[in-house]
Amino acid sequence: MFYKNNSSSNHSAETIIGPSIKVKGNFHGEGNMIIEGIVDGSVKTNGFLLVGEKAKITANVVAKDAKIGGEVSGNIKIKGFLEILATAKIFGDIETNLISIEKGAIINGHCGMIKENTADKKEIK
Numbered sequence: 001m002f003y004k005n006n007s008s009s010n011h012s013a014e015t016i017i018g019p020s021i022k023v024k025g026n027f028h029g030e031g032n033m034i035i036e037g038i039v040d041g042s043v044k045t046n047g048f049l050l051v052g053e054k055a056k057i058t059a060n061v062v063a064k065d066a067k068i069g070g071e072v073s074g075n076i077k078i079k080g081f082l083e084i085l086a087t088a089k090i091f092g093d094i095e096t097n098l099i100s101i102e103k104g105a106i107i108n109g110h111c112g113m114i115k116e117n118t119a120d121k122k123e124i125k
Contacts, residue, residue: 014047019054027059035070042074053087060092075109 014031017023021037028044035043036052042059043049049063055070062077069085076082078096086104093109101107 013050015045017055019052033063051088053085079114 012032013034015029015033017027017033017035017037017039019036023037023039023041025041026044027039027041030046032047032049033043033045034050034052035055035057037055039055039057039059042062043057044062046064049061049066051057051061051066051068051070051072053069057070057072058074059072060074060076061072063079065080065082066076066078067083067085068076068088068090070087071089071091073091075092076090076094076096078094080096081098082094082096082100084090084099084101084105084107086102088102089106091108094107094111095114096111097114099111099113
């Protein structure tokens, strides 16, 4: 499963957490990430984040753009575009600039939109 966008057909992943991997603690990076395993702690990247359909994240998530197909228990803050797949289960609040939610996704939390011009100028902290 890889993210596709009109502006860029492929994002190369700097970090991949495979399906058999469990990470406990804060997980921060600058580049694109793919998470297919289990993460318990915070997840933060200034790049693209892909959460696979079988992934489970118990953490707050911060990224530039993201595509979520798995389970996230925690708040999500996305600077740009957030795509939520039908297989996603999100238990927490969402803050993003642009959002797409497929039919069948489960979201238990609040969803807020941030201004586009403000999002482009702020670095994720």
